[in-house]
Amino acid sequence: MxxxxxxxxxxxxxxxxxxxxxxxxxxxxxxxxxxxxxxxxxxxxxxxxxxxxxxxxxxxxxxxxxxxxxxxxxxxxxxPLRQRIADFYQRHTTLIEAIKDLGDVPAKLEQTQHDIFAVTGKVKSQEVRLKTLQIFTQELRDAHHKMGSSMTKRLMNKRGNRARLVIQAHNDAEKAAVQQAAHEAELESSKFLLSCKYERKVELERDLIDYSALSNELDKIDDTLFDGATPEFVQDDYAEWEVKVWLQVQLFMAAETNREKRARQMLKDASPILVSIIKDVQTALQHCIDAGVASNQKYSKNLVSNTTPKSTVKGTQPLVLRAKTSSGKFFTTLAKARGSQMLVERPPEFKLIELHLMPGSKNPKAVDERGLHKSLETSYAQAKTLDSYLKREIAASLERQKKLTAETAKLHGTMRSAKQHLRDVRRRIIQSVVAEERSEGTGAQRTSTNYNHAEERPTSDGNPSSSKEQRNFALPLQDAPNPMISTHFQENLRKEALSRLRKLVALPEPESDDDNLYPVIA
Known part of the structure; x- marks a missing residue:
């Protein structure tokens, strides 16, 4: 070599x-x-x-x-980039003009769809209201017709208070008919507007096909020319960096949304388990109350059979055992939820009496029946606290989900603006390069006539124009300030995306500066 x-x-x-x-x-x-x-x-x-x-x-x-x-x-x-720009200029200009003529078709289609939803709801409510008005008008007409249904009633209607009632009934029926007619006209107007919106939607869907084809072709040209670092045009690197960062934020936002859904589903799965725990502890407490342990009357009711704590242990031990088994499943489910979403708070303490400490056990630390009852009361209070905790965490998860949904909708608009800004920046670069080439072409003859005179004039530094050109086109190999030129590009991109995501939604802060402590990718 x-x-x-x-x-x-x-x-x-x-x-x-x-x-x-x-x-x-x-x-x-x-x-x-x-x-x-x-x-x-x-x-x-x-x-x-x-x-x-x-x-x-x-x-x-x-x-x-x-x-x-x-x-x-x-x-x-x-x-080189400038030569490739000249090759793609004509097609790039054609695509830009075609897209400009079509306008922002996706935004128009989205707005039209929202209008269709709004008008459809309005039409539905007007149809229900029209049925109510028709029934009301028909009732008034029937009442007015009934007042003059016979010869006797017609003669009676010509005198005194009854005549005024007939006139009032007639006026009410006419007002109801006028109101119904106005409502029918409004309903027809809403239906006509809805049909126009549907026609507009069909047109926009047809335009969207052309818009997508033109936009994809334009993106391919832009990627061919400007993909990656372009140190000669730093403004393109900054705009492309913004697009890449917001794309990464979108991925993290989607992962966070899925994580929140999984955690909330696990919290909901833990709810019936907690209900069974509360039911078992409550049943054990009721057994102690029925046996007279709570009121200290067990041994005074029946002096023959209630001489040992065996009946109390026999009635409560299976319930305590089942509650302990369910509590293990409950806390395992909570651990999975907290592993999926670290914003779920730590559950409060919950303890059940150990089986080897039940009354009648030979363990020196075993409790008596009164101690068993107090322990079950404490466990029941802790279980109710767990129930409040679970409801609170599910409600907090729903609030976080609403926040994520709202920020995701805003993020789509931000992403669209960033891509449009990148496209505008690249378009300005292409126009400036082509304008520069044309200006150099017009000045080529003047440069050739003055070339010999420029060579004959000696300079103190040898060739300052050449060194100046070399400095202008030197590659900036340093990491800063161009974010696209870095040996830690992916790491910087990830950290910047996480930083912006934390400004949008609540995320658990890692204990150190290492973002790998937080599992972002679901």
Missing amino acids: KAQRPNRPRVHSGARNAMFDDVDDLLRDDTANDSKQTPSPPPFTVAGSALATAATLALENLNRSGVAASERSVPAYQP
């Missing part, structure tokens, strides 16, 4: 790309044979990420040096 460029520079080498000519010759030994078979690459101006691209492609060809140059599928270099 050659360690330096050839002594004789190429004719097309300029001040900007003198050190970048023929990267393939610098990195491969078989260039002598290949140069006879394939023509040399055309002149180009390497700027920005083109150097990295060319070097990468050349290294790939170096690994396949045993293959003939004509059979290599990957070229030795990729045309």
Whole structure:
């Protein structure tokens, strides 16, 4: 492999790309044979990420040096960004104009769908109201007709208070008819508006197909030109960084939403288990009360049979055993919920008396019947506290879910704005590059006439214009301030996304700066 460029520079080498000519010759030994078979690459101006691209492609060809140059599928270099922009300018302009003519079709379609929902609800309520008005109007008409249904009633209606009642009934029926007619007209207007909205939706769905095709093609062109770091155009890197960060935030938000749903479902699954625990403890307490342990009257009621605590133990021990088994399932379910969502608080304490400490046991720490009753009372109070805790955590989970849903809807709008901003930035870059190329083309003749005079004028630093051009197109290899050029790109992207997510919704803060303590990906 050659360690330096050839002594004789190429004719097309300029001040900007003198050190970048023929990267393939610098990195491969078989260039002598290949140069006879394939023509040399055309002149180009390497700027920005083109150097990295060319070097990468050349290294790939170096690994396949045993293959003939004509059979290599990957070229030795990729045309520089400015040259590729000129190639895609016409098609890019056509796509931009077509999308501009269509407008923001997804936003229009979403708004139309919301309008359809609103108008549909209005039509449904108006139809129900119309049925009520029809019944009311018919009742008034029947009442008025009944007042003059016979010859006798008609004669009576001409005198005194009854005549005024007939007139009032007639007026009420007419008012109800007018109100019903106005409501029917309003209902027809709402139905017509709904039909127009449906027609508009069909048109937008048809336009959405064209919009998606144009947008996808435009995104492919933009990715071909600007994907990755473009140090020559830092504004594109910043806009692309914003899009990548918000995409990562969307993934984290979806994972957090699923995690919240799983945790709440586990809390709901623990609810019937807790109900069975409370029921068993309550039944054991009731057995002690019925036996007279609570009122200290057990041995005064029946002096023959109530002489030992065996009856109390026999009635409460199975219930305590079943409650202890259920409590194990309950706390296991809570542990799973807290493992899924660390915002679920720690449950309060719950204890049941051990079976080897029941009355009548030979253990020296065994309690008597009064002690058993007090222990069951304490367990019952703790179980009721657990019930309040469980309801509180389910309600808090629902509130977090509402917050996540609202922020997810806002995040879609933010993501759409970030993508549109990135597209606008890239469009401005393309326009500025094309305008620069055109201005250089118009000034090419003036530059050629003054070239000889510029060479004859000596300078103190040798060639300041050349060094200035090299400085303008130097690759910024440092990590800052361009976020797209970093050896820790994925780590920085993840930390930035988590930082923004914590500003949107409540997340458990890790105990250290290492975000890996929090399992983000569900």
